[in-house]
Amino acid sequence: xxxxxQTPKFQVLKTGQSMTLQCAQDMNHNSMYWYRQDPGMGLRLxxxxxxxxxxxxxxxxxxxxxxxxxxxxxxxxxxxxxxSQTSVYFCASSAGNNQPQHFGDGTRLSIL
Amino acid sequence: xxxxxxxxxxxxxxxxxxxxxxxxxxSSSTYLYWYKQEPGAGLQLLTYIFSNMDMKxxxxxxxxxxxxxxxxxxRIADTQTGDSAIYFCAEMPDSWGKLQFGAGTQVxxxx
Numbered sequence: 001x002x003x004x005x006q007t008p009k010f011q012v013l014k015t016g017q018s019m020t021l022q023c024a025q026d027m028n029h030n031s032m033y034w035y036r037q038d039p040g041m042g043l044r045l046x047x048x049x050x051x052x053x054x055x056x057x058x059x060x061x062x063x064x065x066x067x068x069x070x071x072x073x074x075x076x077x078x079x080x081x082x083x084s085q086t087s088v089y090f091c092a093s094s095a096g097n098n099q100p101q102h103f104g105d106g107t108r109l110s111i112l
Numbered sequence: 113x114x115x116x117x118x119x120x121x122x123x124x125x126x127x128x129x130x131x132x133x134x135x136x137x138x139s140s141s142t143y144l145y146w147y148k149q150e151p152g153a154g155l156q157l158l159t160y161i162f163s164n165m166d167m168k169x170x171x172x173x174x175x176x177x178x179x180x181x182x183x184x185x186x187r188i189a190d191t192q193t194g195d196s197a198i199y200f201c202a203e204m205p206d207s208w209g210k211l212q213f214g215a216g217t218q219v220x221x222x223x
Contacts, residue, residue, distance in 0.1 A: 004154075011219075024181065033210075033211075039213055040120075041215060042116070042200060042213035042214050042215045042216055043200070043211075043212050043213045044213075045210055047213070048210060058210065090154060090155065092155075098142050098143055098204060100143075100157050100160055101157070101211060102157065103147075103154040103155040103156075103157075105153055105154040106153075106154050
């Protein structure tokens with residue numbers, strides 16, 4: 001009963017490197033989300049996918065791209081990492097609109 | 113900045129009740145949520161309340177909603193050391209399922 005699985009759990013990058021964060025859910029959920037968590041700021045939405053085949057920008061999309069590979073998987077890509085992208089990244093999924101979101105354990109990303 | 117506001121810190125003695133408060137901004141929010149985050153872990157959904165309800169009780173947890181004042185609270189009865197965590201309030205202000213989080217309240221339970 002995995003729920004939402006994120007890989008990797010930790011990563012250190014150098015400025016300018018690229019990286020894809022992976023997320024998969026096994027709950028047959030329609031909607032998936034990527035958030036970043038920074039100290040004192042709660043979670044902020046980067047991108048979301050309301051259903052398979054669609055993606056939309058959230059509050060802080062700059063510097064990121066996403067791919068909804070299939071119903072299960074939603075990846076987040078940093079094309080050219082910057083120190084300001086050092087954060088903890090959480091993936092979440094929900095059955096649909098107004099349904100509770102279930103979170104993965106996060107990816108802790110440091111960019112030097 | 114956040115549209116959802118919470119106090120940042122709460123200290124409570126083991127066995128006492130904890131009350132975590134939250135104010136939100138969008139009166140059209142359909143659902144309001146409480147999540148718990150333990151150190152190094154993801155967010156765990158604790159409970160949620162539909163906007164047409166005033167109160168919801170789930171074992172040791174009681175959620176109170178005052179729509180007029182846009183105020184949400186979470187009461188934890190008989191607080192235990194395992195309740196030490198950061199608690200996030202979140203609203204869903206539109207139909208797209210996007211959550212707006214507060215900054216989180218760190219709850220520290222002392223023996």
